[in-house]
Amino acid sequence: MKKAIGIIDSGVGGLTVAHEFMRQLPKENLLYVGDTARCPYGPRPREEVIDYTWEMVEFLLDKDIKMLIIACNTATAFALDQLKRELSIPVIGVIQPGARAAIKVTRNNHVGVIGTEGTIYSGAYEKELQKIKSDIHYYGLPCPPFVPMVEKGIISGNEALKIVDTVLEPLKEQEDLDTLILGCTHYPIIKPIIQEIMGNEISIISSGEETAREASTILDMQHLLNDDEGTPEHKFYATGERHVFAQMIHRLFCQFPDKQIQIMQTKLAKRMY
Structure with missing residues (x-):
């Protein structure tokens, strides 16, 4: 499997961004993490949002992603600059x-x-x-x-x-x-x-549309586009109960073959200090 684009969000909202990526970049593999167990991020203190964001990022980095999309506006507002400084892969916020x-x-x-x-x-x-x-x-x-x-x-x-x-x-x-x-x-x-x-x-x-367009340009410039003709794989991880998460995926991605989509539940490792 070619390296995937990683997408993080506080819950199901970032699925709208993932949908746009699947439409504009149909050859790319996606790895999505929705922190449904701790959603919403909006009312949380800045440092807590940053910690939770890093937990999702580290989960995806362990899977060797080639690009990170922060599909959460709160996480983008609080953590984008830090992530851009500290990661060696392209990072895009919304x-x-x-x-x-x-x-x-x-x-x-x-x-x-x-x-x-x-x-x-x-x-x-x-x-x-x-x-x-x-x-x-x-x-x-x-x-x-x-x-x-x-x-x-x-x-x-x-x-x-x-x-x-x-x-x-x-x-x-x-x-x-x-x-x-x-x-x-x-x-x-x-x-x-x-x-x-x-x-x-x-x-x-x-x-979502503009973010996917920017990602496509950066991947092309850095020669990271997936040119594999095989069927892409998209894995969606929820940190909480997966019922509504799965319902939303099936609603948004009904035009894509089920064999391309895997829905899983996961726990994120707490950051150590």
């Missing part, structure tokens, strides 16, 4: 690609971001947007109920609609807003509801 995609589509430079408390309060998106385009008007809104809702499989119907409508109420008051970044990889799973609540005139951005 914040910069998401910001770039929003800059491309906004018509009036009024961009909103919804995410976990950790992501929004870190200021990572605001900083990235301002770095690319200094005259951007930024609106950030933490949405704590969304990740637990998605992890429980509440992704459609009246209950999900009511939760999303209530949480997004402050953002609907921003009349100039024309672009909204889904600053958590769980949120694309409920994108149809978010679009319905915010209205069709709002462009909604998820970073």
Whole structure:
């Protein structure tokens, strides 16, 4: 088996990024770790998120991955710079690609971001947007109920609609807003509801497509693309109960052959100090 691309997330949200990788890079093998046992990361202290992120990274490094994708916005905000410094393989987070995609589509430079408390309060998106385009008007809104809702499989119907409508109420008051970044990889799973609540005139951005495009470019430049014509293998590890995890995988990846996908449960080794 050729070396795989490693993807980490706090739970099932990063599966939306993995799906985009499977679509854009169909020859690549993927190894995914979702820390479902300790999700969500958003309310957790910075150092705790960094520790948990490193536990997932070390699990994947033991499997000799060739690239690391941090498909968790909170982990990207807190740990990306450190991981880039300390790892010898390419490391990509989801914040910069998401910001770039929003800059491309906004018509009036009024961009909103919804995410976990950790992501929004870190200021990572605001900083990235301002770095690319200094005259951007930024609106950030933490949405704590969304990740637990998605992890429980509440992704459609009246209950999900009511939760999303209530949480997004402050953002609907921003009349100039024309672009909204889904600053958590769980949120694309409920994108149809978010679009319905915010209205069709709002462009909604998820970073998976842009992240996969960036990964493809880096792999090509570093001659790391898999040119094997064999069937790729994708392994998905959950640290907690696998029922909802497996359901979400089958829902998102229904167009891919089951023989390509293995779903497993694992425990992460605690970091030693």
